[in-house]
Amino acid sequence: MKEMSVVKKSIITAVCLALCVVLPQAFHAVPNAGSVYLPMHIPILLCGLICGWQYGLLAGIAGPALSTLFTGMPPVAVLPAMLVECAVYGLMSGLMMKLIRTRKTYLDLYISLIVAMLAGRIVAGIARALIFARGSTTIATWTTGYFVTSLPGIIIQLVLLPSIVFALMNAGLIPRRYPKSAGLRL
């Protein structure tokens, strides 16, 4: 399988958006789901990693919005900051995958993910302080818990996302990043 078509990337993005709404609901069965696993971030990061920064960006903006619209979570008050954070996730994961080529897929994934997740949190933090300063104290008191459990979340995503990517590659649903070609080693 070569590069994915625009149609395929678009539909993958659509599916990731749907999962932004569906996944948090599925995690209801898991205790502490919301703050630890951050289920909504998974499809967004994945979209950026697989389809590129434009699609990742769209996923990051539309994902949380759809989730709030259809399930009420994340709550509207938190949505603006969440939009910024997720937009950066989608954008950066896509950008980094474009820029980093270590010849080892899992390394590319780890680096892109770490950069994206840190960048997202930093930018969102700045945005909260400057733009969403109104009521930032209340959001801050709520997100204190969020940041404390943030590190485990990052580690979990680092384990989950590459596993998902490799499963998809093994199933032939997305192209391999470095095709195992028998001949030329470019």
Added chain:
Amino acid sequence: MPIEINHVSYTYFPGTVFEAAALRDVSLRIEDGEYIGIMGQTGCGKSTLIQLMVGLMVPSEGKIIVDGKDINERGYQREELRKKAGIVFQYPEVQLFETTVEKDVAFGLKHSGLSKTEIAENVRWAIETVGLDFEKICAESPFSLSGGEKRRVAIAGILAAKPKFLILDEPIAGLDPKGRKDFLKLSGDLNADGVTIIMVSHNADALAEYAQRVIILDDGRLIMDAPVKEAFRDVELLRDKGIGIGQAREIAHLLTACGYPVPEDTVRYKELLPFLIGIGKGGD
């Protein structure tokens, strides 16, 4: 380990606009070692019933009693039920997730308390029982397998726990004829080994071949709970309820209508064959 379903009802979304009664006052009893078929039109409550049986859902009314214990009573250990019951959903291959076939099949045994050697033995047994070559396949990624292989791996994953009763929801959907034959034979072999089999299926011929008893649901109500021959006797009733009666019975019925003395309890090909041969030879 008899399963008793006592006056069970289930309603989805009670008290809302979308309220829908899936099961209405259903009662039945399944003994150890039986092979039961469950039939009914789409939406008749089959899926709801089997999920209630394994404790995935709690009935709105009524009790589910397994081995003498009410599974929804406070204090009942679900673990007990998990060890005894296995359920294979439709298109079970979606449950595959591990990096190798061996790990995926072993997944269900993680919390079973068995030793590593015992688990490895069960896994090998399960994979071979579904007709796959253990050595060849154990280290493969489940996702690189063919559709038929994936399904076998998924079923192996459930068999590895050696359940005492096995529920199968349309297990042969989407399989080619050989796959279907292999699977049905497997179910028969397991039943011969003492595993209680409960199979939801539209395929009346398959059930006629292997099941001893057939249960038919219609719009959430139990309308038939009888041995296979009796269940398929009244062709008009079944047709009226939208239940496919299987080709063997259909042919027998048509022949009877044409005046040939084919007995009403002919439900299997093997039973039909002598009559066809007789008719073909020009006699009765």
Added chain:
Amino acid sequence: MHRLPTGMYLPGDSVIHRLDSRIKLLALFIVVVSILFINSLIGYEIMVVFMAVAVFLSGISLKVALNSVRKLSWFFLLIFLMNTLFYSTENAWFSFWKVTPSPAGLMQGLEVVLRVALALIASNIMTSTTAPMEITNAIESLISPLKLIGIPTGQIAMILSIAIQFIPTLSEETDTIRKAQMARGARFDSTKMTEKAEAVMPLVVPIFLAAFKRADELSIAMEARGYRGASGRTRKKFDPLKYQDMSALAVVIAICAVLLIIRLKT
């Protein structure tokens, strides 16, 4: 799913059902932004009355409208407690380490809870009275000016509408996967850090595989039918706005203007 998903579309013929979906979307946006600006008792009173009227006009029973609020009650409790206990140290009733419950915190807690509840009800009114496809058409229409700066609004709208259509399908699929794994003995609750990711793999990996399989099938089907991209795609033609739409929008703007004035005066 045994719980009714909140905010689901409930077909009807009420005043609000019949409004143009673009107006509703705009109105929702304006209302939610104003809710975030209220900080006086009278402001809240006005908004609560407005919401009550809106619920009445939408034909949705009060019970259903409040259902979504009730579902988040644990979250509201948490926010309320966190604010009460940590928001400010002035006039604290007592002090224990960092815990300083204060009247200011109490008020802040109440305000935040009220704001989120109101916004939730507003957004529920929107989703209950507008079919998902209508929502996407409205979004596409409202963002179409962005085409001028090179943003592919048609493609975005297509992605959104496909996403919305996938939600019920994937939700059901996810439910099946969860049940199948649970029946296999999967346990999603584990306290050890290292096991947390492992515990959740049997849920997450199959869900993505199933979802991507559907994506694969759909994209093959679309390309086989000659679909190349969203340009030239037929868009929903909206009926011209009726006077009900305009007046509804006017009412919303008026109320929010009033709230803004109240806010600026305090």
